[in-house]
Amino acid sequence: MSNDILWVRKDDLHTTRLHSAEEQPLAAGQVRVRIERFALTANNITYAAFGEAMSYWQFFPSGEEGWGVIPVWGFATVSQSLHPGVAVGERLYGYFPMAASVVLTPERLSPERFTDAAAHRSALPAVYNQYLRTRSDPLYTPETEDLQALLRPLFLTSWLIDDFLDDNDFFGARPGAALLSSASSKTAYGTAFQLAQREGIEVIGLTSAANKAFCESLGCYHRVLAYEELDQVAADLPCVYVDFAGNGALRRQIHTRFANLKHSASIGGTHVDQLAASGAGKHLPGPRATLFFAPAQVKKRSADWGPAAFGQRMVQAWQGFMRQVGDPKAPWLTAQQHAGGPAVRAAYAEVLAGRGDPRVGHMLSLARAS
Numbered sequence: 001m002s003n004d005i006l007w008v009r010k011d012d013l014h015t016t017r018l019h020s021a022e023e024q025p026l027a028a029g030q031v032r033v034r035i036e037r038f039a040l041t042a043n044n045i046t047y048a049a050f051g052e053a054m055s056y057w058q059f060f061p062s063g064e065e066g067w068g069v070i071p072v073w074g075f076a077t078v079s080q081s082l083h084p085g086v087a088v089g090e091r092l093y094g095y096f097p098m099a100a101s102v103v104l105t106p107e108r109l110s111p112e113r114f115t116d117a118a119a120h121r122s123a124l125p126a127v128y129n130q131y132l133r134t135r136s137d138p139l140y141t142p143e144t145e146d147l148q149a150l151l152r153p154l155f156l157t158s159w160l161i162d163d164f165l166d167d168n169d170f171f172g173a174r175p176g177a178a179l180l181s182s183a184s185s186k187t188a189y190g191t192a193f194q195l196a197q198r199e200g201i202e203v204i205g206l207t208s209a210a211n212k213a214f215c216e217s218l219g220c221y222h223r224v225l226a227y228e229e230l231d232q233v234a235a236d237l238p239c240v241y242v243d244f245a246g247n248g249a250l251r252r253q254i255h256t257r258f259a260n261l262k263h264s265a266s267i268g269g270t271h272v273d274q275l276a277a278s279g280a281g282k283h284l285p286g287p288r289a290t291l292f293f294a295p296a297q298v299k300k301r302s303a304d305w306g307p308a309a310f311g312q313r314m315v316q317a318w319q320g321f322m323r324q325v326g327d328p329k330a331p332w333l334t335a336q337q338h339a340g341g342p343a344v345r346a347a348y349a350e351v352l353a354g355r356g357d358p359r360v361g362h363m364l365s366l367a368r369a370s
């Protein structure tokens with residue numbers, strides 16, 4: 001059987017190619033998984049934008065110079081196994097290539113998870129090499145797979161950003177405001193959902209004019225402004241800035257306008273055409289823009305609270321968020337399925353351009369119907 005993989009030009013993310021490769025026989029200890037569905041959001045575009053600098057291209061190398069495979073989060077089923085601890089039919093959640101299938105080498109197995117021990121992944125961050133076995137995953141429910149794939153990695157970041165800011169008493173900006181860019185993005189509104197539960201912080205969402213009504217409809221922002229309306233916020237307001245997409249011009253405006261900007265956190269870099277020019281941050285007024293490093297907060301809180309309590313708090317927050325996002329009467333997000341090469345390429349182009357409807361989450365599949 002052949003495996004369809006979406007290749008992307010590393011030097012021009014707009015250029016894609018659907019590559020078909022014959023599946024190779026498994027070696028002892030390996031499993032092949034059929035990637036049935038994966039989510040694609042702006043976060044995956046950041047993986048590509050930082051593919052070289054942060055090694056994201058190294059997870060699933062294309063094997064051909066100049067071409068990369070973007071990692072995505074999704075669900076897969078074991079279709080072939082030469083590993084005694086992993087059965088055919090087992091369902092997994094984890095980090096996959098944009099492809100129909102992939103070969104993994106399970107190691108360090110527990111009832112909850114295993115690690116892919118492929119040599120080329122050994123030096124990469126462990127969190128991306130783990131595959132969760134859905135039957136023992138406390139966040140898993142079969143009927144919410146789409147929302148899990150779309151939101152889980154994002155909400156974990158949102159939850160940690162909120163906790164990090166509170167843990168640092170908002171760097172002296174409480175009472176005051178948190179300014180969130182890309183307010184219509186899932187990671188931003190997850191953060192707003194958490195921040196809105198804090199006392200003394202006005203949560204202000206900044207978004208494109210077209211997405212203002214959507215952000216207002218969520219109810220998790222105290223105020224929503226289009227990017228052009230930034231001057232409606234008092235210039236002396238104590239505030240923190242959380243920059244989700246790396247728009248250098250907006251960051252400059254915020255650093256220049258707000259005399260009491262207490263912290264500037266950089267979360268992602270989806271604005272591939274306008275990423276804050278390297279070094280630009282050094283010359284801005286106010287606090288230096290600082291990359292938010294989620295694993296550091298995980299480590300700190302696991303030590304503060306203990307790993308079990310950390311996990312419980314996270315599960316509780318996730319469940320609260322899922323109840324809100326998936327509310328059948330007024331869902332914040334609805335999944336749209338795109339199956340097959342042409343549909344996947346079209347969805348990718350839409351997410352890359354950042355012009356999608358924020359109410360719609362893209363679920364993609366390159367797996368052929370079996």
Ligand SMILES: NC(=O)c1ccc[n+]([C@@H]2O[C@H](COP(=O)([O-])OP(=O)(O)OC[C@H]3O[C@@H](n4cnc5c(N)ncnc54)[C@H](OP(=O)(O)O)[C@@H]3O)[C@@H](O)[C@H]2O)c1
Nearest residue numbers: 041042043046157182183184185186187207208268269354
């Ligand atoms: N560091 C981390 O660990 C981490 C984890 C999760 C997410 N993030 C970052 O958070 C950001 C949001 O990710 P997401 O997956 O939540 O996004 P998403 O839900 O797909 O967000 C879509 C929104 O993001 C903005 N956007 C997306 N692409 C754009 C583009 N090319 N140009 C301009 N605006 C664009 C637009 O918002 P507006 O109209 O509101 O501007 C758009 O409505 C990404 O930069 C991602 O890398 C980082």
